[in-house]
């Protein structure tokens with residue numbers, strides 16, 4: 721799937737970082753307890769809020785795009801907290817009480833990028849949107865997804881060079897992320913024993929029933945009468961095929 725816009729990188733882009741730095745510097749130079757300091761503090765807070773709002777809007781856009789295109793969604797069950805863990809301190813054996821470089825300063829930048837992309841909340845939104853439109857959502861074990869060849873299944877760390885993937889066993893060539901995504905899909909199909917049906921292409925004006933789902937999982941599809949009733953006592957938002965139950969982000973745990 722081709723998405724129109726890349727991850728906006730609001731607070732880790734050069735511009736975003738610069739703006740935040742300037743605002744924070746202005747704040748730090750005001751006298752503690754003064755009215756001007758409060759004003760500057762509000763400006764910093766507003767910038768953070770702006771970034772958060774933009775991030776949320778972008779994530780809803782992406783989530784709805786994914787849901788519209790897919791019949792079922794599978795994601796890697798990432799341990800984001802573990803990925804952001806600090807590097808272990810390396811004590812210096814020669815000088816007591818001193819520490820050697822452990823790479824934490826480089827890791828910090830990566831951690832900030834992870835936080836800026838906020839995968840966790842994006843996955844929550846996708847899950848919510850999937851539940852709302854009655855589509856299936858799966859989480860799979862992320863182990864070796866980017867090292868496994870989607871063609872022959874051989875696991876080799878050497879197959880991957882940054883963005884490129886060339887299988888050391890069969891020579892299969894692909895974009896590293898795309899072919900990792902294929903592995904996530906295959907894993908979801910295997911773990912949940914999904915049966916893929918062929919989509920029957922039917923013209924829009926045909927009397928034949930259109931095959932809606934790729935997978936044999938029950939989906940909620942309202943009939944036209946039910947939809948009318950539903951529309952009568954629901955809010956202004958009109959989502960076709962929307963199940964009549966009101967969902968909240970916090971209900972997701974029960975659904976999954």
Ligand SMILES: [Zn+2]
Pocket residue numbers: 869870871872873874887888889890891892
């Ligand atoms: Zn291969």
